[in-house]
Amino acid sequence: MPKITYVxxxxxxxxxxxxxxxxxxxxxxxxxxxxxxxDCGGACACATCHVYVDALWxxxxxxxxxxxxxxxxxxxxxxxxxxxxxxxxxxxDLNGLVVKMPSKQG
Amino acid sequence: xxxxxxxxxxxxxxxxxxxQQLGLIGLKAEVxxxxxxxxxxCIELYPDxxxxxxxxxxxxxxxxxxxNLLEQIKPFKTNFHxxxxxxxISKEKDNWKIQTSSKKIFLSPNIVIAAGVxxxxxxxxxxxxxxxxxxxxxxxxxxDKNIFKDKKVCIFGGGDSALDWAIELSKxxxxxxxxxxxxxxxxxxxxxxxxxxxxxxxxxxxxxxxxQSIEGNNSINxxxxxxxxxxxxxxxxDYLLGFFGLIMKLGPILEWGLNIDNKTxxxxxxxxxxxxxxxxxxxxxxxxxxxxKLILSGFHEGALAARACFKLARPNENYRFEFTTTSKxxxxxxxxxx
Numbered sequence: 001m002p003k004i005t006y007v008x009x010x011x012x013x014x015x016x017x018x019x020x021x022x023x024x025x026x027x028x029x030x031x032x033x034x035x036x037x038x039d040c041g042g043a044c045a046c047a048t049c050h051v052y053v054d055a056l057w058x059x060x061x062x063x064x065x066x067x068x069x070x071x072x073x074x075x076x077x078x079x080x081x082x083x084x085x086x087x088x089x090x091x092x093d094l095n096g097l098v099v100k101m102p103s104k105q106g
Numbered sequence: 107x108x109x110x111x112x113x114x115x116x117x118x119x120x121x122x123x124x125x126q127q128l129g130l131i132g133l134k135a136e137v138x139x140x141x142x143x144x145x146x147x148c149i150e151l152y153p154d155x156x157x158x159x160x161x162x163x164x165x166x167x168x169x170x171x172x173x174n175l176l177e178q179i180k181p182f183k184t185n186f187h188x189x190x191x192x193x194x195i196s197k198e199k200d201n202w203k204i205q206t207s208s209k210k211i212f213l214s215p216n217i218v219i220a221a222g223v224x225x226x227x228x229x230x231x232x233x234x235x236x237x238x239x240x241x242x243x244x245x246x247x248x249x250d251k252n253i254f255k256d257k258k259v260c261i262f263g264g265g266d267s268a269l270d271w272a273i274e275l276s277k278x279x280x281x282x283x284x285x286x287x288x289x290x291x292x293x294x295x296x297x298x299x300x301x302x303x304x305x306x307x308x309x310x311x312x313x314x315x316x317x318q319s320i321e322g323n324n325s326i327n328x329x330x331x332x333x334x335x336x337x338x339x340x341x342x343x344d345y346l347l348g349f350f351g352l353i354m355k356l357g358p359i360l361e362w363g364l365n366i367d368n369k370t371x372x373x374x375x376x377x378x379x380x381x382x383x384x385x386x387x388x389x390x391x392x393x394x395x396x397x398x399k400l401i402l403s404g405f406h407e408g409a410l411a412a413r414a415c416f417k418l419a420r421p422n423e424n425y426r427f428e429f430t431t432t433s434k435x436x437x438x439x440x441x442x443x444x
Contacts, residue, residue: 032368039223039354041390041399045151048353070291073264074351076232077316078286079334106229106353 002095006033006051009103018090024099025049025085035101042086044068048105049085050075054098061088076102108185110136111419112216112412113204115192115359118146120389120404121220122175127412129182130436133419136214137184138206140191140225145172147222150352161402171401181441191225193358195385200418202384216415219371219380219387220404225357229350231262235320243326244346254279258342260329262317263349264289269296271347276303282310282341284317284331312339320346367393377414378407384418386411 001017004027008014018027028036028049040046044067053061058081064072068087072078085099112128114121117139125135143149148168157166166174190206195217197203204212228246230236236244248271255278261268264285269292272283283300290297303309315331318338322328328342356369365372365381370393373379378386388411389404397403416425430436 040147040151043152043155045147045155046353047351069287069289070264073286073291074229074353076229104232 002090002092005098007100008035009101020090022090023086024088036085037105044071044087047071047074050102050105051083051085051099052081053083057097076104076106107211107213108136110134110214112218112415113212113214114218114220116220116222117144117186118222119148119171119175119401120408122179123405124218124408124412125179125182125184127409130439131416133415135184138187138190138192142189144186148172150226195362215384215418217385218411219391220389222390223354226352227355229353231348233317233319239326246348254345257344259345260284260341260343261347264291266292267349269300273299276309282312284312284315286316287314378411379414
């Protein structure tokens with residue numbers, strides 16, 4: 001299974017195996033990793049699963065769609081590394097992906 | 107004071123449907139919701155997104171589902187108390203006394219919490235001092251636009267609220283519209299109007315900028331904004347308006363002595379009662395082994411919770427199970443004419 005590393009805003013890091021087809025958000029929720037809220041449950045409707053994707057990975061992800069970009073307007077302190085983790089589906093190619101959580105969600 | 111059989115917190119699909127289940131067994135409900143409209147997440151988050159898993163409705167939207175559910179509870183003439191958040195509850199003999207943010211008081215033997223992920227509240231600026239100036243120089247909604255007349259106003263956001271207010275206030279105020287990227291997600295037409303106003307120097311637009319800091323001691327003097335590339339600008343302003351959409355917060359529910367597990371409320375699946383007698387939780391906010399956060403689960407949970415409410419609201423009566431297909435009593439309550 002692909003390994004994903006979630007880094008809390010404090011710097012605490014969690015590397016876990018996430019089954020393919022799950023989203024990066026679901027990987028965090030199912031493993032009780034703090035820092036990702038996902039209030040709407042993955043409908044790209046709330047911007048509370050906001051993460052900063054590691055610079056090495058940002059261009060390897062599927063392109064951001066308009067709906068996600070629109071929702072990121074609502075995220076707390078978005079920047080060019082910002083993604084909504086519910087919109088990133090885990091594949092073999094994402095083995096080793098590193099995402100960092102913001103200081104707060106929303 | 108309003109006396110009722112059941113106070114329902116949350117006017118989402120599950121909160122609306124339990125009103126129908128309560129109405130059928132002869133119980134009166136009042137519904138409170140912090141939003142300014144009925145429908146909860148269905149209306150606020152995805153009014154136009156299709157839903158495919160409501161039994162008997164191959165396809166609907168958040169908006170059409172809400173409309174149909176309201177049609178279904180029409181016979182029960184229910185009061186919805188919108189723009190109000192339930193703040194405090196206390197036990198008074200066999201009833202719960204419930205107070206809302208606008209100081210309305212309800213007395214009811216039953217409270218049904220159908221609050222989803224919590225009440226919707228505006229997302230706020232997170233920079234230092236933003237809290238200090240809230241409701242003085244910083245606003246997230248506008249009650250009286252006259253206070254901005256002949257003042258300098260900075261509006262943040264890229265959606266319809268930000269665009270509409272920028273256009274409106276540009277008639278009487280010195281407006282700067284600030285947004286984190288060059289594209290606006292609000293209506294295309296509004297974005298065009300704003301850009302035209304900028305050409306006519308009636309409005310300033312600053313993109314792609316985000317707030318860095320607020321300057322001022324007792325009142326706001328100005329702000330500093332920055333781009334991701336590190337370009338910094340200072341803007342003199344009297345007011346800051348933030349339109350970043352809404353976020354859901356559990357809020358006062360956390361203070362009521364209910365068991366809480368990871369932002370949800372554990373319930374007994376026999377009747378969906380919480381650890382407090384007469385307080386039930388249904389829909390996304392409740393949890394139990396095997397819980398699915400689907401609207402259809404919330405309907406089932408409401409049907410069972412409604413029967414449990416009957417016992418507390420009518421302690422001296424026996425509840426009798428009846429079908430809507432055949433029961434004369436239910437037809438009367440539904441106003442069905444033969």
